Structure formats: C-alpha cells, structure tokens
Amino acid sequence: MNLTRDRVVSPILFAIASFSITALFVIGVFIFVEGLPVMLRVGVWKFIGSSEWLPLEGKFGILAMIVGSITVAVGTLVVAVPLGVGCAVYLSEFASKRAVAIIKPSIELLFAIPSVVYGFIGVLFIVPFMREHFGGDGHGFNIVTASFVLGIMVLPVIVGISVDALQAVPKVYRDGSLALGATQWQTTTMVTLKAARSGILAGVILGMANAIGETMAVIMVVGNAVVMPNSPLDSVRTLTGNIALEMGYATGDHRQALFATGVVLLVMIMMLNTLTRYVTRKRVARQ
Amino acid sequence: MTRVHPKTKEFIAKMALRGIAAVVILTLVSIVGYVIVKGVAVIDLKFLFGQPRSMGREGGVFPFIVSSIYITVISLAVSIPLGLGSAIYLTEYRAEGWATKVIRFGIDCLAGIPSIVLGLFGFSFFVKFLHLSWSLLSGGLTVSLMILPFIIRSSEEAIRAVPQSYREVAFAAGGTKWQSVTRVVLPCALPGVMTGIILAIGKCVGETASVIFTAGTSLRTPQSVFDSGRTLAIHFYLLVRETGASDMAYGSAATLLIAILSVNFTAYYLMRRFLRRVS
Amino acid sequence: MVVLSLTAVGLGLSGCGKRPSQGRTLRIVGSTSVFPFAELLAEAYRDVRPDIVVDVQAGGSTVGVVSAKDGICDIGTSSRELRPEEKEGLTRIEIARDGIAVIVHPGNTIDELTSDQVRDIYAGKITHWRQVGGADADIAMVTREEGSGTRGAFEEIVMGKTRISPRALVQDSNGSIREAVATSPNAIGYVSVALVNAKVKALAVDGEAPTEEHLESGAYKVMRPFLFLVKGAPEGETQKFIDFVLSADGQKVLKAEGLLSPSKQ
Numbered sequence: 001m002n003l004t005r006d007r008v009v010s011p012i013l014f015a016i017a018s019f020s021i022t023a024l025f026v027i028g029v030f031i032f033v034e035g036l037p038v039m040l041r042v043g044v045w046k047f048i049g050s051s052e053w054l055p056l057e058g059k060f061g062i063l064a065m066i067v068g069s070i071t072v073a074v075g076t077l078v079v080a081v082p083l084g085v086g087c088a089v090y091l092s093e094f095a096s097k098r099a100v101a102i103i104k105p106s107i108e109l110l111f112a113i114p115s116v117v118y119g120f121i122g123v124l125f126i127v128p129f130m131r132e133h134f135g136g137d138g139h140g141f142n143i144v145t146a147s148f149v150l151g152i153m154v155l156p157v158i159v160g161i162s163v164d165a166l167q168a169v170p171k172v173y174r175d176g177s178l179a180l181g182a183t184q185w186q187t188t189t190m191v192t193l194k195a196a197r198s199g200i201l202a203g204v205i206l207g208m209a210n211a212i213g214e215t216m217a218v219i220m221v222v223g224n225a226v227v228m229p230n231s232p233l234d235s236v237r238t239l240t241g242n243i244a245l246e247m248g249y250a251t252g253d254h255r256q257a258l259f260a261t262g263v264v265l266l267v268m269i270m271m272l273n274t275l276t277r278y279v280t281r282k283r284v285a286r287q
Numbered sequence: 288m289t290r291v292h293p294k295t296k297e298f299i300a301k302m303a304l305r306g307i308a309a310v311v312i313l314t315l316v317s318i319v320g321y322v323i324v325k326g327v328a329v330i331d332l333k334f335l336f337g338q339p340r341s342m343g344r345e346g347g348v349f350p351f352i353v354s355s356i357y358i359t360v361i362s363l364a365v366s367i368p369l370g371l372g373s374a375i376y377l378t379e380y381r382a383e384g385w386a387t388k389v390i391r392f393g394i395d396c397l398a399g400i401p402s403i404v405l406g407l408f409g410f411s412f413f414v415k416f417l418h419l420s421w422s423l424l425s426g427g428l429t430v431s432l433m434i435l436p437f438i439i440r441s442s443e444e445a446i447r448a449v450p451q452s453y454r455e456v457a458f459a460a461g462g463t464k465w466q467s468v469t470r471v472v473l474p475c476a477l478p479g480v481m482t483g484i485i486l487a488i489g490k491c492v493g494e495t496a497s498v499i500f501t502a503g504t505s506l507r508t509p510q511s512v513f514d515s516g517r518t519l520a521i522h523f524y525l526l527v528r529e530t531g532a533s534d535m536a537y538g539s540a541a542t543l544l545i546a547i548l549s550v551n552f553t554a555y556y557l558m559r560r561f562l563r564r565v566s
Numbered sequence: 567m568v569v570l571s572l573t574a575v576g577l578g579l580s581g582c583g584k585r586p587s588q589g590r591t592l593r594i595v596g597s598t599s600v601f602p603f604a605e606l607l608a609e610a611y612r613d614v615r616p617d618i619v620v621d622v623q624a625g626g627s628t629v630g631v632v633s634a635k636d637g638i639c640d641i642g643t644s645s646r647e648l649r650p651e652e653k654e655g656l657t658r659i660e661i662a663r664d665g666i667a668v669i670v671h672p673g674n675t676i677d678e679l680t681s682d683q684v685r686d687i688y689a690g691k692i693t694h695w696r697q698v699g700g701a702d703a704d705i706a707m708v709t710r711e712e713g714s715g716t717r718g719a720f721e722e723i724v725m726g727k728t729r730i731s732p733r734a735l736v737q738d739s740n741g742s743i744r745e746a747v748a749t750s751p752n753a754i755g756y757v758s759v760a761l762v763n764a765k766v767k768a769l770a771v772d773g774e775a776p777t778e779e780h781l782e783s784g785a786y787k788v789m790r791p792f793l794f795l796v797k798g799a800p801e802g803e804t805q806k807f808i809d810f811v812l813s814a815d816g817q818k819v820l821k822a823e824g825l826l827s828p829s830k831q
Contacts, residue, residue, distance in 0.1 A: 006399075006463045010380055014451060016372030021393025027400065027408045036409055052727075055712050064732075069564040086307035093300055095308070098631035103312060109551045110315045112486065114493030116524045117540055121318050124532055128749065139706040139750045141735055152318070181557070185297035212400030216524055224711075236734055239487065240403045240496075245711040245738050247500060254712075259411075262404045269399040281302055340609070420638070421623060504604055505624050515621060529741030531603075531748070 002125065003178050030261030047260065053226045055246070055254040062261055068236035069212050069268075072146045072222065074210040079151025080175050081204055084158030088200075091159070092166035093188050106165065106191065111156040119217030122149035127221055134233060141223030143232045150214055154207040164191060165199025201249055202216040202276050209272045212265070250282050314556070319544055326541020329534050339506055339522075340480040348539055350508040354423060354516030357509060358502060359491040361427025364433060367484060369431075370438030373499055377439075378446045397435035402496040405432055409501040421515040426502025430494050435486040441486070445479025446472060479559050485554035495520050519543055589802050591619045596630020596643030597715045599664070599737050599758055600792050603820055604643060607811055610819050614810060618803060620814060627715030631656075632796040635707040640804045642795040645715030645758075646722070659794040659830035661811050662820045665759035666720055666775045666788045667768040669744065671751045678770035681787075684724055690731030695752065707745050708755035716740060719790035720756050756788075760824030781826055792825065794831045 039047050042060050050061025087107075091100055120166025125146050130141030169192050193200075215238075224245060237245075242257050243265075249272040337347020374393070377387055410428030419425045449472050457467035467491075495518075503515030505523065517525075523539040530536060569729060594604050601624040608620035613643045629643040631652050634642025659829070668684055670676060679687075679698060686692045688707055695701045709730055721730065722804075735753075736751035743755040747766035759776050762768045768776050771788060780786040798810055810816045817827055 009465045010642075013372050013380055014386075016369055017376040017390050018393075019369050020373060020397050020435060021390055023300065024393045024400075027397075027405070027432070028414070030408050030411055030416075031404065053414070053732075056550050065366055079665060080508035083307055083311050086815045087311040090304040090308040094304060098418050103308070105555050106312065107315065109555065110319065111552055112489030112493060112547050113319065114495065114520050114523075114543060114547070115497055115518060116493075117318070117322060117544065119539065120523075120527050120532075121322070123527065123745075133752065137414045137601070139735065141751055155308070157312060157317065183293045183297045185300045186293055209399055213356050213399070213403070215401070215403040219525070219738065224738075225734060226736075233544055235733075237736070240401055243407060244496060244499075247410075259407060262407050265401055266402055269289075270396060270402065273395055504601075505621050505623060506608075507619065507621060515623065528737075528739050528745075531745040 001097050003074055005156075007056055022150065027037050028266065031259055031262045033061065034256055035263040036263070039260045039263065042257075048264065051142035051226075051228050053242075055257060058253065060253075060257040060260070060263065062239065062242070065237050065239045065242050066264065067228055068143075068222075069144050069240070070239040071232070071236060072136060072150065072218065072238055073208050073211040075143050075147025076150040076154060077204060077208055079147050080154045080158050083151070084116050084207070085200060088159045088162030088166060089188060091195070092163050093116050093184065107156050107159050109194060111160070113153075115153060115214055115217040116220075117122035117148075118149050118153045122217065122221040125127075130233075132208050137233075139223070141221055142235050143222065146218055146222040149217055150211045152199070153214070153217060154225075157210060158203050158207045161203025162200045164195070165196040165203065168199060169195040172218075200280050202280050205276045205279070207274055209269055212238075212268060220243055228262075239268075305413035312371035318500050319548070321531060322537065322540045323544055326539070327543075328539035329538030330542060334538055338508070345535065348535075348542065351517050351519040351539070352524045352542075353484045354502065355492055355518040355520070356511060357423045357428055357516065358427045358494075358498065358518055359488055361424060361512065362475055362491050363484065363487070365428060365431035366435045366438050366487070369482065371442050373439045375468060375473075378443055379464065379472065386546050394439055397432065398440075400432075402433060402494065405420060405429055406497040406500040408432075409497060414501055416454050419513070421501065421503030421505075421511045423509055423516050424512040425513070426498045426516075426518075429497045429501045430491050433494060435489055437487050437490065438483055441483025442476070442480045443478040445483065448479060449475045457526060475522045482558045483552055485550055485557070487502060489554075491537055492518075492547055492550075493520050493542065494518070496522055499524075574637060577785040584769040585765075586740055590617070591621050592641070592803055592807055593639040593642045594619050594622070594643060595623045595625055595633040595639040596641075596795075598624045598652055599645035599716050600630075600643040600714055603662070603760075603792070603823060603825065605825065606819050607816060610815065611807060615806070618807070622705075627718065631795060634797055637797050641800075641807070644793045644795060646790055647720040648793070648795075652672075655797060655798045657799055659796070659808055660791045661794050661808075662792040662817075662825040663781070663789055664792055664825050665776050665781045665786060665805075666716065666723070666756050666786075666790065667759045667762050668754065668756050668771055669747050669762060669766040669768050670754050671749075672765070674700065674767060676769065677767075678773065680725055681772050684728065685728055686770065688694055688725060688730045688734065689728045690819040691716075698714070701752075701805075702751045704752055706753040706782045707731070708743050708753055710737055710738055710740075710743065711736050712757075715760065717792070718757070719730065720788070722791070723788050724756075758824075762785075762824075778826070789826075791828070 038060065047060055047062060049063055051064040052059045052061045053064065091104060122145060126145050127140035130142065130145045143241050173195055174187050177191045218238050219241045222238065222241065224237045224241055225235040228235050229236050239261050241259055247258055334347050336349050338349060340346035377390065380403040406429065409425055411426055413419045413425035414421055453475060454467050454473050457471040496520055502518065504517050504521065506517060509516035512536050519539055522545060523536060523543060525537040526533065526539060601622060604622045608622055611618065611620055627646050630642035630644045633639045634656055668685050676698060683692065683698050685707055692698060693705055695703050695705055737746050740757045740761045744761055744766055747753045747755040770788065772784040774780045776786045781789060794808060796804060
C-alpha cells in the first residue's frame, strides 16, 4: 500500500513541478497572441526601430522606449555596481565579524522595501536635488534621477549576491596569495575578486534585469517623455513605464501595441537570463 | 613615477571600502528611518481601523490593509503547495537531468518576468478571459506567479540543507520515499521553508505593478475575494501621485514598512534558529 | 499554519467592515478625472442608500466608454466628449462640467497667456519663458498621457490640429501634474480647475481667468463635460443613482469641489 502511494505521488509532484514551465508557456502565449498581430501589421523592424510613438494616429514605434529602458538600466548599474560590489568586498573580506553580523542582515531586511517607497523618496529628495544642482531641463525628472533611485533599489540584490560569490571562493585561494606575501588588498583584487567574477557578474545582470523590469518607481521620476535622449539629463520613457501609463486608456490597436511592448520586454529579459547562464556555466567548466 | 607601497594602497583601499559600505548602509537605513519617523505620527488606531474619507485624503486605511491581507493569503495559498511540491520533486524525486533542466529554466524565466508584464497577463487572463473581473482573486493569482519562483528556490535550499544521513535513517527504518519526505525531510527543513514563505509575504505586500491592473483601485472594504480592493501599497502610490508628501502618504508608507520589516525580521530570526539546529 | 492564521485574521477583519444585507453593487468604471468625484458621490450616496454598494474604478475615459458599451459596468465615466463612433448604443448623461486650468509655479512672473501661446508652448515652438515675457529659463511642459480624457479635451480645445511635442514630460494624473508644477519653477501644466489649489497658479487664458463666473458664462473656453455613460436606457438602481447625482444633494457635493453644474440642454 505504501509503495502504491509512492508510485502515485511521483507523477503528481512532477505535474506540480511542471506548473512553472506551463505557466511560463501560458503567459508567453497570451502576451504573444495579444501583441503579435500589431507587431506584424506595423512590421517588426518598424515597431522596434522607429521612435515615433503616436498611438492615436496608429504609429507604433518603441525605439525611444527601448533606448530609455537601456539607458536607465545602465545608469542604475553605474550607481549600484561600484557601491554594491565595494560594500560586498568590505563585508566579505575586511569587516569584522561583529560588523558583518549587524550589516548583512540589515541589508537583507531592506530587500523587500516596496519599490514605490523608493520612488517616493526619489520625488521628495532626488528630483529637487537634480533640478537645483544640475540644471538640465530645469525639472529634475531625468535618466540620472532614475538611475539613483533604481541604483539604491538594487543595492541589496547586488550586495547579497556578490557577498555570496565572494564567500564561495575557497579559503585556500586567499591563503595561498597571502603566503606569497601579498597584502590583503592585493589578494582581494588579484585573486578573490577574479575568482568570484562570474558570480558577481551574475548578480550584476540580475540587477540589470530588475532595473529593466521596474515600473512604478521609474514612472515617478523619469519624466516619461517619448524622445531619444541626447544626454543623461534628458527625460525618457521606459518600456515598462509605457505599459503602465497607457494601459488604462488603451483600446484596440493601442492596447495590442502595449502587449507587443510586453513581448519585447520578455525577449530582453530572456536574453539577460541566457547571458547569466552562460556566464555561470563558464565558471563551472573552468573548475 | 614612484611606486606606492602596497601597504599604503591597502590602507587607502580599506578606507575607501569602509566609506562605501557606510554610504550604502546609511542610505538604505535613512530612507527607511525617514519614512517611518514621519509616518509614525499619523498611525493610531483610528488610522489603522478607520475608513478613508474624502478620496483617501483623510481618515483611515483599514480597507487597504484588508485587501493587502486578502491578496497575500490568496497568493500564498496558491504558491505554497505549488512551490513546495516543485521543490520536493526537484530535490527528492528526480535526479538532475533533462527534465529538471527544463523545469529550472521555466522557473528562472518566470522569476525574471517584469511585474508589469505579469500584470498585463493577469489582466488579460484572469480579469477578462476567466471573467473574474477586477477582483482580489485576480490580483492574488497574479501575485502568486510572482512569488512562486522565490518560494521554489528557498524551499529547495532548505530541503537540500537537510543532511543526507537523515534520509538514509528513514529508509533504513523501512520507510518509503514519500514517508521519508513527509516525516523526516520536511519537518527538518520546515524553518528554512517558513523563512522563505515569510520573506515572500514581504514581497506580496509591496507589489504594485502586477496588482493595479488586476485587483483594481476600489476604496471599499472588500467583502469577498470577488470584490475589487485597493492594497496598501497601491493606495500609497496613488496618494503620492495625487497629494504629494502628505501625512496620509507618510502614514501609509510607514505602515507598509513596519509590517514588512517585522515580517522579515521574524524570518531572519527563524533562519538563525534553523541554522543553529542543523549545524 | 501561517496561512491558516492569516486567513482567519483576514476573514475576521473583513467581517468588521460594513456589510450591506442584500446589497446590490453598482459598478462605475472610467476616467481618472471623474474618479475622485465619483468616489465622493458614492460616499454621499451611502448615507441615502446604505444598502447599495457603489464600486468605483479608475482606468481612463476610454476604458469607461468601452466598459459601458461592453456592459461590464453599470455606469462608464468619461471626462471628454464622446467621439461620433462611440455614441452608438450609449445614453449620455452630463453630470457636471469641468474647466481645464493652465497652471504654472506660484513664483512664475507670468499671469496670463493667449491660447495661441499655450498651443505653441506645448507644440514645442516656444521653448523659453523669455519669449512670452517671463524669466530667463527654459519651459518645462507637463502633459497627461495619450488617451487621457483630460489630454483629449485639452488637445481638442487648445491644440486643435497641432500635436503636443513628444518632449513634454508625462505624468499620469491631474494630481501628479499639479505636484510636478508646484515643485518646478519653470514648469507649465494643465489640470482640472477643480484641482487647482494654493500650490499652483492658474493662468488667465485669452484674458479670462478660470473663475467660476467666467466658466459659467463661457468666457473661459477651456472646458469639458463629465459624463455618465450607460448602455441602452438606465433603469432601476442605476437610474436612482443618476437621479441622486443630478439632484441638488448630488450637485452640492460636486460644486463643493469646484465643478460646474451640467450645461442646460
């Protein structure tokens, strides 16, 4: 009797486990089905390559928003990577046990702060700061502002993953380097960091994916103008922001175009995912 | 050019790193601290249990707390069985191979889907296709998709941490696979699994993009899962949008943060106990 | 176990909320501009008919029109006039009129503009405050998103055939435009007259300030209707709610917020 149960349980659990991939499939199908018609009608290259987004006139070109999303993501990394990796190095290699015991959990606790709170702080402090000190277009809603806001937001992710990656480097690496007479700093830069490189890179890519996928916080601070940016002080619109802003009002073609934007987002994220796997696979192969 | 002595370099580097870490921590802590400090003044029993008045510019946030709880419960009710089941299967029942690779790929991709795209899907699938309309049910189901990968990953980690010897003892005592899982592995992994679930609660509560198109923005206290409701996080977003840095906005944010932080703190505490027990 | 206790808490808490005995729910969906006023009306209606639950969703004027047509809701709301192709099958009830004010930062030296100037600013032809007699700074235009009823009305009345420049900053509600303008010395935006407060300055357009009497008389031209849209003819509870909204009590609520009574037709 017990063995029968075992035989029954296994396929049930398999079905449960397959749910994730099934769900992914269904999601993909739904978004594609809603979005593909308009993409094909406008022409895929024109959809991705044109920066004219005039939905009420039937013009659907999302290039400006692709560029918007990418520049904001890059800006986020510029802010978050030095700070995040630096902090991780400190925590993993140089901090005292007590410091780590206090700091690491604090950063992890902060991991679940809702993104809207970051957007709020951005509107409250960073936007006026940018407006007063960096002039630009005189309003403070631009790529740099968004980069700061998102950069702070992805810090816990990057710090967490980088610390794990650094901790995963076998102690013998460090010991060997120190035995050869290197200072701790030299060891860190020339040995440990290099060894943890792929793990940290995976964390960075994850941070980038998070930045691209973020919506609410970005809408609040980035200005949402549909233009190709000429400078970091320009306002842009991200792909996610476009969906959120116009979804409530869109009908027919317009709505399909927003789903198509979703398709593009999915593709971008999958590319980043694949990149992560490639990066981490290299490390496994090397060892 | 004179060479800088490595020891000097190290000293500078250490200082710089310490500075960086300080900046990071101070930034994060001051954000949380600022919001909580400004918002705590607004929070009292009337705020927590009162109804919103005048489009939410005054009064309380009770309906939003209820909606948030509904959504959290629904998404947990769906994703815990699915997530735990998947994790058990991946660790206990199937050796690493073709099938698990595909499943893991699915999980990773699901994890990477932007919340707004999930909101789009939720709108088109739950709200329209399944005719659930704007409801807490639609919202909860959508959010469950968001947290599912997270629960799978943390459950997997917890299960893997259970020493192999435990399982061997179970088999030696004559148990089947399923018995070994339910009576030995799971109870042992429970704190770790719970930690993952509790952390997922924090994420549920903070979700906005996937909820705003599925659960709606109604100001009413929901009476059932088929009602529409506004979660506290969405209410906060709308308040900031309409009223800027108002008292109500700070109060809502502070409530959110305090709730999430206490939940996460509990998780952390449980995790410590789990680690201490296993090692 | 955590799930069970949370469920218990949740169900218990929801029991504490007001519960209509055999309540009917009136579903109202539509414009974000109308949304706050519909909520106020729902609150007021609760005193008159506590057994009716009025559920208001924002989503946009276009969503309001489409939802009304599809019969997904009882009443769809819109903050712009219906397009000819949308009119079929819908009963159009004007519940109020709302002016659209052009606003700037209170510290801005400008007090008035012509509608041509406003149009050229938003078209991107006038880019500097000096060009209209103001300070030495670039103009930061703020607009609503495409498809917004408020934007649609603004485009129809002020812009005419000219497109709003894509360089304009986009905010997703009246309130957020007001907040953006209130905090940016060089910004210009447009919002519902009812939402103008001390944080921003409303400009006179073509010599007429957006005061109540100028709006009533039609001297201030930038105005749009708030509409209730019902599929077919309204009946039962829907009709009763509409009657309430059009009655003196309902109109009092709207007037208190700065809206105008519907035009006499």
